[in-house]
Amino acid sequence: MRAIVIGLGNMGLSHALALHAANGVEIVALVNRSPRTLPDELKNCQFLTDIDEAFALAPDLVVIATYSDSHAPIAIRAMEAGAHVFVEKPLATTLNDALAVVDTATRLNRKLIVGYILRHHPSWQRLIAEARGLGGPYVFRMNLNQQSVGDEWATHRALMQSTSPLVDCGVHYVDVMCQITDAAPVQVQGIGLRLSDEIPEDIYNYGQLQVRFSDGSVGWYEAGWGPMMSQTAYFVKDIVSPNGAVSIVDAASDNSAEIEGHTKVGGLLVHRLSGDEHITLEDEPGHQALCDAEQRFVLRAILEDIDLTRHINDAIQSLAICIAADKSIRIGMSVQL
Missing domain, CATH: 3.40.50.720 (NAD(P)-binding Rossmann-like Domain)
Structure with a gap:
């Protein structure tokens, strides 16, 4: 090929x-x-x-x-x-x-x-399976804030010539929400703020979205890029249901802009009404191994004629939510989907 x-x-x-x-x-x-x-x-x-x-x-x-x-x-x-x-x-x-x-x-x-690199990560697959096992409706609490400086900040500024962190990063984690709930999004609200004079006037480098799904599930996701960003609680991945919660633990590094840390899970804490379970996830794939897995999937999809309908529908849905949040920030009102 x-x-x-x-x-x-x-x-x-x-x-x-x-x-x-x-x-x-x-x-x-x-x-x-x-x-x-x-x-x-x-x-x-x-x-x-x-x-x-x-x-x-x-x-x-x-x-x-x-x-x-x-x-x-x-x-x-x-x-x-x-x-x-x-x-x-x-x-x-x-x-x-x-x-x-x-x-x-x-x-x-x-x-x-x-x-969507997280779809090829066994630890994120386990997170989704554990959350689905608890049953909905769900509360999704997620963020990824990056205190980027030097070359990392230069890269982020270049990316923000055309898109905000909320859209660029948000599609990953909104996709996780959609895989867990399977419900359609119905309403999106966003807030955002431009925290630097080094980026275009119509772009914000901090944003948060809130989404409501047709099954009653709700979720929020926030993303911020730049040297001003706090590294306190910058990596929250938490899913709550009537029967308990699943949380990523042990994953955060001292460098919020480190790319290897953006996919790492480390361990899961599964809280059930009957008690807690800590799941250690060893031998997690690094960034290159995940890209290898993605391209193996691409080749299989082509050679084996895999049906990608769900993959594409999910990609469109997660993008629609993030773009609706961007619109909400710009018009100051919630957006119905």
Whole structure:
């Protein structure tokens, strides 16, 4: 299978390494707008700065890890050129653009996979299973605030040229909520604040959303980026039901911007009315291992013609919730879905 990877930031390089290690895959081009230092494993790959040259190589698979506002147009172009697509989250920065990507995949019979890395993490799968076992309705309490400085803050500022932390990160954790409840979202409320003059005037680097589901479940998620952010209680992952609660424990590191810590679970505390159970989760996969798992899934989806309907519907739903929160922040009112 001939593959190209577009966008060679942290995620793009990790996906390229995953494809390099996969059987039956030839990386025919790595694409980035500016020169990039490549790891040894990728130094023999063709490096291009022109996306037109890359598409001329007739890839079977295009991996998109660019800034969010370019995801939709590149994905549509790739599918129209004959390729299947893996695109990093969020699928798009507007719901209409996301639906256009999905419509293109359906019309052309292309596989479309969105980079929801937590879906491939065994510890997060266990969290979801334990929560579903308790039964709803649920209260979801989640956040991921990052005290980013230096290069990390520069990366976050670049991301915020097109999207807020609430949308960029929120889709992951709202997707977890949706997997647990299976209910449709009905109402979203958001609050947000611009805490830095270094970001665009219409972007906020702190935001919180509240979502209400049709089964009565409710949830909140908050995300903040920047050197001003507190590292107190920056990593809360807590699910409460009438029969108890499931919480991630032992996961937080001293560095809230450390990417390895964003997926780590460490252990679960399952609280039932009959007593508590502490579940130790050993040998958790690191960031690269999770990207490897994602790309193995992508290849299986293509080669085995896996039905991705639920995957795509969930990606659209989680994005719709986060975009509704963004709209709520801008208009100062709750949004009905």
